Amino acid sequence: MKYELSACRVEDALGILVGKWKPIILLHLLNHGTQRFNQLRRSMPGITQKMLTKQLRELETEDIVERVVYAEIPPKVEYSITEYGRSLQPILEAMHEWGVKHTVHKQTK
Amino acid sequence: MKYELSACRVEDALGILVGKWKPIILLHLLNHGTQRFNQLRRSMPGITQKMLTKQLRELETEDIVERVVYAEIPPKVEYSITEYGRSLQPILEAMHEWGVKHTVHKQTK
DNA sequence: CTCTACAGTATCCTTTTAGATACTATATTA
């Protein structure tokens, strides 16, 4: 295998992707493009406002998600995935593919 | 994008891979094949015995890792990755690739 | 007879993550 000494690199990606809601947020932004705060919230039943804010802030800090605030009332804030964030797509896809097989595995064993 | 309604599948993979030591354990088993308990332990400075045991038990429960006990004294226990566990390799690879780019990104931005 | 290697358990403690709930400000709508 080609990696070996740089095995720890895997954890960088993991560190960004873990969080109960992060992959869901990213998939939403990938699939639906720019979204407002409450738009995201409504598409994730079960998430609290605090959690959504927190996860988005973390993704923003990592430069995965961009946050644009409009000086309007009522407030308008738009979230979108960055080019850099888009680079995570292959990982999400690999996990998705695996997830589908995994379901099958559980059923047939 | 091809997934959409089945977005949650991504979390199945994530659920198996998260844990401070799991990806490291899996990479070791992928790179070095069957390993004894203390062999793994020595290759992961910083992990405690309890943690290694715990992570291995969880991976065993998920059928990602196989545990073989030899009735010898001193004890001998061998761990290896299962065929099913090997199916995670594309994910680990995708994360590794990303991790390398990520490092570059951090440096150049 | 004591020491070491092996593969663990058991117990306690700290940190991190997640969740519940209540609160804020303001323009627009009815």
Added chain:
DNA sequence: TAATATAGTATCTAAAAGGATACTGTAGAG
């Protein structure tokens, strides 16, 4: 004049993850 939508904060609590430390049993080596 009161309710609504928006995008949050603040505070408290519960649960999960991670870590430190001490302990176990037994064959073989010295």
